[in-house]
Amino acid sequence: MTEQIKTLRDSAAMRWTALLLLALAMFCSYIFMDILSPIKDLMQETRGWDSTAFGTMQGSEVFLNVFVFFLIFAGIILDKMGVRFTAVLSGAVMLIGAIIKWYAVTESFIGSGLEAWFTNHLNYIPIFDELGVSPFYEGMPASAKLAACGFMIFGCGCEMAGITVSRGIVKWFKGREMALAMGSEMALARLGVATCMIFSPFFAKLGGEVSVSRSVAFGVVLLCIALMMFVVYFFMDKKLDAQTGEAEEKDDPFKISDIGKILSDSGFWIVALLCVLYYSAIFPFQKYAVNMLQCNLTLTEPAADSFWASPSVTIVQYVIMLVVAAAGFASNFMKAKGSKYGLLAISIIALVVYCYMGFMRQSAESIFAVFPLLAVLITPILGNYVDYKGKAASMLVLGSLLLIACHLTFAFILPMFKGGNGGIIIAYITILVLGASFSLVPAALWPSVPKLVDAKVIGSAYALIFWIQNIGLWLFPLLIGKVLDKTNPGVTDPTQFDYTWPLVMLACLGIAALLLGLLLKVIDKKKGIGLEEPNIKP
Numbered sequence: 001m002t003e004q005i006k007t008l009r010d011s012a013a014m015r016w017t018a019l020l021l022l023a024l025a026m027f028c029s030y031i032f033m034d035i036l037s038p039i040k041d042l043m044q045e046t047r048g049w050d051s052t053a054f055g056t057m058q059g060s061e062v063f064l065n066v067f068v069f070f071l072i073f074a075g076i077i078l079d080k081m082g083v084r085f086t087a088v089l090s091g092a093v094m095l096i097g098a099i100i101k102w103y104a105v106t107e108s109f110i111g112s113g114l115e116a117w118f119t120n121h122l123n124y125i126p127i128f129d130e131l132g133v134s135p136f137y138e139g140m141p142a143s144a145k146l147a148a149c150g151f152m153i154f155g156c157g158c159e160m161a162g163i164t165v166s167r168g169i170v171k172w173f174k175g176r177e178m179a180l181a182m183g184s185e186m187a188l189a190r191l192g193v194a195t196c197m198i199f200s201p202f203f204a205k206l207g208g209e210v211s212v213s214r215s216v217a218f219g220v221v222l223l224c225i226a227l228m229m230f231v232v233y234f235f236m237d238k239k240l241d242a243q244t245g246e247a248e249e250k251d252d253p254f255k256i257s258d259i260g261k262i263l264s265d266s267g268f269w270i271v272a273l274l275c276v277l278y279y280s281a282i283f284p285f286q287k288y289a290v291n292m293l294q295c296n297l298t299l300t301e302p303a304a305d306s307f308w309a310s311p312s313v314t315i316v317q318y319v320i321m322l323v324v325a326a327a328g329f330a331s332n333f334m335k336a337k338g339s340k341y342g343l344l345a346i347s348i349i350a351l352v353v354y355c356y357m358g359f360m361r362q363s364a365e366s367i368f369a370v371f372p373l374l375a376v377l378i379t380p381i382l383g384n385y386v387d388y389k390g391k392a393a394s395m396l397v398l399g400s401l402l403l404i405a406c407h408l409t410f411a412f413i414l415p416m417f418k419g420g421n422g423g424i425i426i427a428y429i430t431i432l433v434l435g436a437s438f439s440l441v442p443a444a445l446w447p448s449v450p451k452l453v454d455a456k457v458i459g460s461a462y463a464l465i466f467w468i469q470n471i472g473l474w475l476f477p478l479l480i481g482k483v484l485d486k487t488n489p490g491v492t493d494p495t496q497f498d499y500t501w502p503l504v505m506l507a508c509l510g511i512a513a514l515l516l517g518l519l520l521k522v523i524d525k526k527k528g529i530g531l532e533e534p535n536i537k538p
Contacts (some may be wrong), residue, residue, distance in 0.1 A: 007243040011288040015172045019181050021233040022165045023188040025091065028226035029158050030192030031199075032219035036105075038200045040096070041494040042212055046506060047105065051135075051488075051497070053144045055481020060135040060148035061155035065131060069258040071470060072259075074160040075463020084237040090164055091227035093157030094105045098220045100150030104143050106213040112335045118142035119146035133474075152310035161230075161291060161463040162320065168237070169445055178450075183379040187439070190372035191287060191325055191495040195318070225431040242292045249532055262453055263462050270520045271445060272468045274396060280472030281403055281506045282438055283517070286371070287477055288484075288502070289431075293364035296414045297423050298486040300362050308360045317357045317366060321373065322352040328377035332384065355428050359421070367427055374432045375439035382439060392448050393521045399440030404507050406434040411503035420509035448531050472509075479505065 006035060008014040017059065026374040036058075043049040049057070063073040078086045107116055122145055123138040135152065136145050171182040196219075203214040278408055302308035328347035334340035351373060359368040386392050409430045417423035480502045488497045524531040 008183045008240045009172055009244070014236070015176070016181075016446050018233060018236050019169065019185055019478070020188075020386035021229045022087075023185040024186065025087075025196075025226040026161065026165055026189035026193040026231040028219075028222040028229075029094055029161060030189050030527055031196045031222055032154065032216075033158060034092070034193060034196045034286055035200050035216055035219040037287045038368070039204050039212055039215060040288065040291045041107075042204055042210060042292065044494045046212055049141050049144050050142050051071065051481040051484040052478075053481075055287075055477045055479070055484075056135065056137065057141065057144045057148045057151060058284070058481075059474045059476040061151045062093045062474045063148075064152045064156050064305060065467060065470045066474050067128070069322065069467070070158050071163070071240070071463050071467040074156070075163060075461075076462065078160075078164055078167055081393075082237075082424065082434075083164055083171060086160060086164045086235055087168065087237075087397045088227070088231040089445070090157045090161035091223070091230040094154050094158075094161065095220070095223045095227055097150045097153030097155070097157060098216075098223045100153060101147045102150075102213060102216040102220050104150060105216055107211075108215075109143060109146065114146070115142045118145045124441075151264075154166045155470075159466050161481035163313050163466055166449075168233070174238075174450070180384045180492045183382060183384075183439070187325075187372070187379040188330060190438075191321075193372050194321055194369040197290065197316050197322070198314060201309065201363075201365050205506055206311065212366075223422060259464070262464060263529040264455070265444055266523060268453065268461065268464075270516055270523060271448060274513055274520065275465050276446060276469045276472040277471050277509045277516065278367075278396075278400065280476045281407065281509040281513070283473055284476035284480055285407075285506055288480055289501070290365045290370070291497070292410065292499045292503075293367055293427060295362065295497045295499055296410070296418055297318075297427060298535075299364060302360065302362060306358075308362075313361060317354060320350050320354045320357065321369065323347070324354060324373050327377040328352040328373075332378075332381055333361065348380045359424055359426075370428060371431050371435045374438055375435040379439040384536070388534050390532045392445070393517065393524050393531045394446060395440045396454070396520065397514060398436045398498055398516040400510050400517050402440075404432055404510035404514065406430050406437065407507035407510060411500050411502045411507065413501075420447050441537050448529075451530050476506075476509075500507065506533050516530075 008018075035055075040049075040054055043054060055366060065074075074086070074090075077089070102110055119142040122136045123140075125134045125136060128134040135148050166182070169178065169181050169185060200215040203218050204210060204212050206214060246380060247336060323346050327343045327350065331340050331347065332345035351370070354373075355370065358370070383396065386395070408427070414423055414426055414430070417426055449461055449465065482498070483502045484497055485506065487501050489498055520531065523529070
């Protein structure tokens with residue numbers, strides 16, 4: 001029976017267009033989030049950032065969200081002001097922070113009065129230093145300090161955008177294909193990770209002259225596009241409210257007591273802790289993954305005059321990546337078996353070609369760029385399964401098991417094959433499986449939140465989860481950097497670090513997430529939360 005269209009939300013084309021706008025904005029933010037990750041070695045060589053400085057700067061992204069409670073305020077803003085206002089605000093805040101970070105790594109900053117000021121200041125922050133949570137330290141390069149300041153501002157906007165997009169999807173897809181929508185949004189957004197891994201080194205080394213600021217400038221331009229996406233969404237959302245008569249920012253005004261209701265729910269706490277453990281084992285790892293591969297694989301740069309060393313190969317490889325993602329993603333929506341399996345075959349063949357090109361390029365960043373590709377393929381499948389079959393909690397348990405296996409493989413098995421091509425094959429397989437593991441979370445965890453809290457405080461619930469998650473995202477990049485420096489004394493070559501202990505630490509997070517996933521299944525069965533039940537009831 002054809003669905004009667006009364007509002008934009010009732011039109012499949014319009015609600016998926018709204019989703020595309022939100023997902024493209026997050027795609028751009030994901031690129032900037034890890035813009036320096038694939039060029040960690042260049043940051044050490046050109047700006048003097050050791051692993052501690054790099055990790056401290058990377059962890060600063062979420063500092064204000066965690067310790068100044070900005071995410072909590074973001075949730076209140078979202079509940080009181082609505083999705084469209086908060087979306088545009090988050091886009092503007094991300095752009096401001098990105099511009100500051102870009103200036104910090106430019107040649108113009110070197111030798112400036114601002115560099116002198118940052119060198120002599122922010123070496124001691126009262127209270128934060130006593131608590132051991134300061135985002136700066138004495139001896140930290142001035143460029144890293146200013147970059148950290150900009151990254152903090154960007155982080156406020158990025159996490160605000162994250163909870164806004166989640167709330168926006170609930171608004172447009174509740175009672176429909178919500179898990180599929182959330183999974184699809186994250187699948188597209190995570191292509192930003194692959195885009196970053198390929199193009200950040202490309203721009204940094206463009207023309208044969210290393211310039212890390214070019215990579216960051218690329219990210220700034222994309223955040224301008226993200227802001228435009230949010231502005232277009234603003235008008236779509238406004239028209240929807242006009243059609244439905246809703247006034248999101250005026251209905252059910254936020255009260256502080258609502259937070260107490262959320263925090264008193266044990267199911268909410270299990271989901272929040274699962275989130276912080278799982279994401280802490282993924283996002284901080286992304287920031288070091290390229291360098292980890294450089295240290296655990298024997299890579300030989302192709303001859304300078306060969307096709308594999310030319311700038312054009314980067315473009316070709318990225319186009320092939322888009323074919324992998326587009327064909328695999330589209331196959332989920334094909335009803336005819338011939339079209340479905342035909343697109344799947346194209347996606348798999350293109351993936352093999354992409355991996356071959358990565359092998360020929362002998363490039364750690366292009367090897368790790370396969371991380372989101374399997375996720376793009378299977379996240380919609382998983383989301384659709386949760387919508388119609390359920391089993392969200394079981395998927396979280398499976399994701400934790402895969403996470404543990406991948407980090408232990410990186411820690412102990414990959415180094416055994418350092419001298420041969422077998423290491424690259426193992427790296428590709430492990431990275432793809434890790435990406436598949438990661439896809440289980442948005443497909444299963446985020447659509448479960450509306451089952452745990454009242455609709456009027458969904459924004460605050462997401463904000464609280466993101467705040468708890470951000471504690472891990474602040475702590476673990478910093479810890480990885482410190483552990484690397486402590487376990488590699490005297491190592492100055494950024495491609496010779498031993499990553500065993502940081503990877504073991506991340507595997508332990510996966511073990512804790514596994515235990516919590518099993519506990520969540522028990523609580524769900526006992527309280528009848530419905531996490532194992534489908535979102536769309538027949």
